[in-house]
Amino acid sequence: MSSPTVIYPPPGDDITGTAYKASAYKGPTGPLRHRCPLCRATGSQLLRCAGCHAFRYCSREHQIVDRPQHKFACNRIKKARRKLAKEDHRVRYATPDYMTPANAFETHVGRFWGLLNTRDYMRARFALAKQLLMLCTLDGVQEALEHLWDMLRLCRNDNMGLRNFVPTVMLRLDLDQECYDFMKWWATCDPDGHYDWGDMSLPFLNIHDADVLEVDVRNLKVTREVLAQSPLPFELRDQIERDVIRSPLSAKFQRESPETLLQIERRLLGHIIRGIGPAVVEANANFMFYLFDPDEALSFGPVSYSRGSWEEMAFAMQNSYATWWEMEGVLDLLNDARTCASRDSESEIEDRMQDEKIRKGRTAAEMLSDLSVERIWAYLDYAVENASNLGPWSERPSEQHTRENNEAWARATAEEAEDQDAILKAIALIEEEG
Structure with missing residues (x-):
C-alpha cells in the first residue's frame, strides 16, 4: 500500500515538549470510568475540574486535598489549550496572500499540511491531545480522540502519523469495532498506490461494521x-x-x-x-x-x-x-x-x-x-x-504439558542411549567375529 509520508516526529523536534516518567502510563486498570483519584468513587455526577476539564472529584474536599498533586498536570493542560487557541486564531483570521488563505478552516479542509501557516496549529492540537491522553481519565481520553479524529478530517494526508495513535485510543474507550474499521480502511484504502489524497470527493474512513473476531471468550x-x-x-x-x-x-x-x-x-x-x-x-x-x-x-x-x-x-x-x-x-x-x-x-x-x-x-x-x-x-x-x-x-x-514433555524427552533419551548401546555392542561383536 502506498501511504502518505509520515513526518512525526520531525528530526530534533519535540512536539509534546515533555518526556514523561514511566509511572505516568500506569493508571487504574480496567475500563476507563469517571472516578475520583482519591477515593475511586465513580459516576457521571462527579465534579469536573474547571481548569483542565479532564479530572473529576467526588467532592470539593477531595479536590482541595488533591490540588498539590493535580496542579502541575492541570496547569500544563491549560497552557496547551491557550497555545491551541492562539494558533487557531492565527489560522482563522490570517492575513491572506498567495500562500496563505484568509481562513483555512473554510477553504482547505482535508489539505491542512499543505499550508505552512496551519502546521503550528496542528502541532499545538496534537500536543494538547497527548497531554490529555497522559491523564488516563475518561474525559481526557475522549477529548483526545475527538482532537485526533478532527485533525484527520483537516489533514487527510495524515503527515503527522496520527493513524498510529488513533487505534490505541479507541481501544482504551472500548470502541473495538470502530478501531477495527479504522485500521482496515488504512490497510486497504490504496492497494495500487493511486489514491489521490488531495481529492476530497474520494471515500475517506468509510468502512463500518467490518467482520472482527471478539476477545472476551x-x-x-x-x-x-x-x-x-x-x-x-x-x-x-x-x-x-x-x-x-x-x-x-x-x-x-x-x-x-x-x-x-x-x-x-x-x-x-x-x-x-x-x-x-x-x-x-x-x-x-x-x-x-x-x-x-x-x-x-x-x-x-x-x-x-x-x-x-x-x-x-x-x-x-x-x-x-x-x-x-x-x-x-x-x-x-x-x-x-x-x-x-x-x-x-x-x-x-x-x-x-x-x-x-x-x-x-x-x-x-x-x-x-x-x-x-x-x-x-x-x-x-x-x-x-x-x-x-x-x-x-x-x-x-x-504443568501437565511440561511433565508430559519431560517424560517424553526422558523416554527418547533412554531409547537413544539403548540404541547407541546396541550399535556399540553390534560393532564390538562384528570386530570380534572378524
Missing part, C-alpha cells in the same frame, strides 16, 4: 465454570456474565454454548500465534522485550527514528502502553506464557552457553530471559489454558 468460559458450582438464579447469573464482558463486540457470545466459545478461542489463538505475534516481532524485534520492562522506553525523549529501530519501539511503547496496562489480564497472560516458555527452555541453556556465537556475552540467566521472550507466542496457548483452570497450581495445564 476466556472471561465467559471461566465465569461459567465458577457459576456452575453455585445455585444462583438465572437472572443473577446472566447479569454476572454481562459484567465480565468488556468489549461491546463480545456481548453476542453470551448466548453461545461452551463448545462454540472453545472453537472461537482456538480460532483467535491461531490468529495470534501464527499471524499477529510473528508480525509484531517482524515489525520491531525490540517491542516484546521492552513490553515486560518498559520503563526505559516510556521515559525516552522524542527524537527521529527509523523503521525497526529501538527509537521506533520506544515511540510505539509510549503510544500503546496505557492501553496494554488498562486491559485487565492481558499482561498477566503474556507473562504466564513467558514463564511457561522459560521453564521449558531451561534444559537448553547449558548447551547454548558453550557456543559463543549464540551466547553473545550473556549470562545463563540473561539467555534464558531472552529465549523466553522469543518463544512467547508458541506458549500462549499454555497460558490461555492456565487462565481457564480453576484447580490447584500443580494441575495447571502448563
